[in-house]
Amino acid sequence: MQFADAKERVESLHQQLFEHNRRYHVLDDPIITDAEYDQLMRELIQLETEFPELQTADSPTQRVGAAPLPFFEKVEHTSQMLSLSNAFNKEDLIEFDQRIKKAMGLDQITYVCELKIDGLAVSIRFEDGVYTLGATRGDGQVGENITQNVKTIRSLPLKLADPISLEVRGEAYLPKKEFERINQKRAEVGESLFANPRNAAAGSLRQLDPKLAAERALDLFIYGMDGESSDGFTTHQETFRAISKLGLKVNAEWKVANSIDEVWSYIEHWQLERSNLGYEIDGIVVKVDDYAIRAELGFTAKSPRWAIAYKFPAEEAISILEDIELRVGRTGVITPTAILKPVVLAGTTVKRASLHNEDIIREKGLLLGDHVVVKKAGDIIPEVVKVITTERTGEEVAFHMPTHCPECQSELVRLEGEVALRCINPACAAQIKEGIIHFVSRGAMNMERLGEKVVIQLYEYKLISSIADLYYLKEEALLSLPRMGAKSVGNILNSIEKSKNNSLERLLFGLGIRFVGSKGAKMIAQHFETMDAIVQATEEDLLTIEEVGPKMAGSIVTYFEKPEVKALLDRLKQANVNMTYKGSKIVRVSESEHSFAGKVFVITGTLESMTRQEAAEKLEQLGAQVTNSVSKKTDFLLAGEKAGSKLTKAQTLGVSILDEEAFLAEIQ
Structure with a gap:
């Protein structure tokens, strides 16, 4: 293909992909299949590879990929991002309405009511229709430049439908499901949990590494333009419709109200229905619709006189x-x-x-x-x-936080970069008990009959002091415990005996190594196949695994270097606890003739004919590698029903996408 033809085709692909992306992420109304979208994206990637000079900053292929930043630069807003005054009851709203009517000499004012998204206010700038800047609110005059992080939000177009320059204001937020997913993942590796979705959204947008921000499926609603950009419009309704036509995402639940009673009805409705939304709201924003009236009313030093935020009363x-x-x-x-x-x-x-x-x-x-x-x-x-x-x-x-551990009296430390105080004594009784409770839990060794209370009882009666001691418990000793009958003892011992046959990944996760969650443990066990191989692995060996990053690799190597850990593993081996991986083996590429051999797969969504675990095992039997996250190394995404952010990322990266029907045809 000649350069001129390639340039024309790239421009056409940009337009098509922008429109399909808008329909998918903003309108929730796709008009092509995922496979067709994928084909267009692959064609664009191929052309940009062949003609690098055609790759532009606003290309659909350039969502993520910027290098980590050393710090956030300051950026000045073109017009001040003001905060809103608050209303806390209907009387406050009536007073607001009467004040405006009196100032304007009018009997009726038309308002626009919007959901107050509980997220992080951002300012977004486009030059000639191309996204150029994303910034936090900061102090209203100057914010932080978070351009690369905002760029990872899929519902934000990198190019507008019209080549105009403007600055818009919006609220970046984290959907409830994504908040739950992130906290679950953090809990698995022992990290502190985010208190609420707003904190998680703010933390995500202020990551210095855009790739980390991209791992969290942030979303965005645009709620207005800055003063200069809104010139030419007469009402807020017009602005909303213009924003939508440009391809920007506006919250669909806004409503025009012709009286303060209609405003109150809208508020009452959403106080009852807010829990049914997929995102958090903390109130309702009420704005005068007419821009001429807004101009007459003006501003105070901190807020516009023509808008107010009704805050839901937190119980x-x-x-x-x-x-x-x-x-x-x-x-x-x-x-x-x-x-x-x-x-x-x-x-x-x-x-x-x-x-x-x-x-x-x-x-x-x-x-x-x-x-x-x-x-x-x-x-x-x-x-x-x-x-x-x-x-x-x-x-x-x-109240004063102690300088020594309340359990073992060891001196507490605060590790670099951490807020929390930490006891680093490996013999701390509290840590040992919590570690054993984790070891017997369902996600780890799954000793069904050993709950938290039983573990604490065993520890306090000095029958166990480590996880290995569980495998040396005797019936007579257990029967001597208060409220412990023969049937209970039998169930406990059977549960312990049964756990000896667990596959290696359960044991690895149960050890409680920092940063090693259940998914990471599965990938490591599957890769190395034996505990001895994991113990001998270097950081470089571990980093070859998709799921393993530098923190996890360093933590694993440090853990297994400890003499007490080596002694623990010896006791577990003597008790005949399984130390090998029992799941589907990774078939080496040289051992498989299947076309999937050596390919990297990610599975997402719901499959009808099998579970995702069964699909993963089948792929591994064919010599493929199944990982949890989509990256440039991913060859195929197997997408079932209700595939989410992984599908979107795969499309952006040009990863080949298989639906269930195509997958079954390939493996039969």
């Missing part, structure tokens, strides 16, 4: 902080928890609330005996909001 209660309990986790992290005088909140009795870490206690100025306001963050997690200082009597007592 709160007042309690007394009776104590702060410290828990030592299996990784040694010291977590403080508020012990409260029982109070009913959102239909349940709350006695405990999260304090996260020492910095939170200090920031809130908590004293033991304080009257405190408690709410459920995101309507789920009880949280201490603030202290009611006017209720203090002088009998309150300051």
Whole structure:
């Protein structure tokens, strides 16, 4: 193909892919199949490879790939990003309405009501229709340049439908399902959990490495233009429709209200229905629709006079902080928890609330005996909001985080880059108990009859002091325990005996190595096949595995270098605990003649004819490698029903996509 022909075709592919991307991510109304989209993307990648000079910054192939940043640069907004004044009840809204009517000498004002997305405000700039800048709100005048991170949001077009220059304002947010997925993944590797989707969204957009931001499926709603960009429009309704025509995503639930009573009806509706949304909202934004009226009303120093944010009342209660309990986790992290005088909140009795870490206690100025306001963050997690200082009597007592572990008295440390205090004594009783509880859990060795209470009882009666001791328990010793009958003892011993036959990945995950979750353990066990091979592996060996990054590799090598770990493994071997991988073996490419041999697969969505695990095992039997995340190394994505962000990423990277029918045809 000649250069001129290639250029024309690339431009055509850009237009087609932009439109299909808008229909998929913004309108939820695709008009071509995933396979057809994939074919167009592959053709574009091929042309850009053949003619590198045709690859532009706004190409659909350039979503992710920028190098990590050393820091965020400051960027000045073209016009100030103001905050909104708040309303907390209907009376506040009536006062707002009357004030505007009086100022304008009008009997009726038309408003536009929008859901107040609980995310992070961003400013986004386009030059001649091409995305050029993404920034945080900052102080309203100057924000941080997060251009590469915003670029990873799939619903944001990199090129507008018209080649115009403008700056728009929006709210980046994390869908509820993605928030749950991220926290589950963090829990698996012992990392602290995000308190709510807003914190997770903010943390994602402020990652210095855009690839890390891209791993989290952020989304975006555009809610307006800056002052200069909105010139030429007479109402907010017109602006919304213009934004949509440009290919930008607007929340579909906005409504025009011709009176404050209609505004209130909209608010009442969403107070009841907010839990049914796939994202968090914390209120309703009410704006005057007419731009001429807005211009007359103007601004205060901090906010526009023509808009107000109604904040949903978080259900709160007042309690007394009776104590702060410290828990030592299996990784040694010291977590403080508020012990409260029982109070009913959102239909349940709350006695405990999260304090996260020492910095939170200090920031809130908590004293033991304080009257405190408690709410459920995101309507789920009880949280201490603030202290009611006017209720203090002088009998309150300051709380100080200990310098030594509350369980073993070892000196606590704060590792570089971490907020939490940590006990690093491997013989700490609390860590040992938590480690054993993790070892017997369903995701690890799955000893069904050994719950948390039984483990603690065994430890406190000195029948076990490590996970290996479980395999040397005797019937007579168990029968000597309080409330332990013959049937219970038999069930416990059978459960322990059964666990000896587990495949290697369960044992590896059960050891509780930092940063090694269940999926990582499966990939490592499948790759090395024996515990001895894993023990002998170097960081370089481990990094050849798709799921393993530098942190995990370093943690594994450090763990197995410890003399006490080698002694532990010896005792497990002597107890005949299986040390080999029992799942489907990785067939070497040289041993398989199938076309899938040596290819890297990712499986997503729901399959009808088999489970994803069964599909993975079948692929491995054919010599393919199955990984969990889509990357440039991925050869095929097997996409079932309701395939999500992995499908989108695969399409962007030009990965070949198989539906279930095509997959079955290939393996039969």
